[in-house]
Amino acid sequence: KYHRPVCESCPESPEEPEIKPVFRPRPIDKELDQLKAGLTHLQGKLNEHINISKKKGKYTLT
Numbered sequence: 001k002y003h004r005p006v007c008e009s010c011p012e013s014p015e016e017p018e019i020k021p022v023f024r025p026r027p028i029d030k031e032l033d034q035l036k037a038g039l040t041h042l043q044g045k046l047n048e049h050i051n052i053s054k055k056k057g058k059y060t061l062t
Helices: 028-056
Strands: none
Touching: none
């Protein structure tokens, strides 16, 4: 099965983002959980990059 990386800086075949088991009555909700897990992953990566940039003094965030 072809696996698309969640973000470009991650390995080509990363582990699946952690999905917390929640009772969902419809299959579409599983997709929503997967998208939320991917979004959480990308937010974490963004925060890492922002924190690194702050330490280097590249950006000033107010």
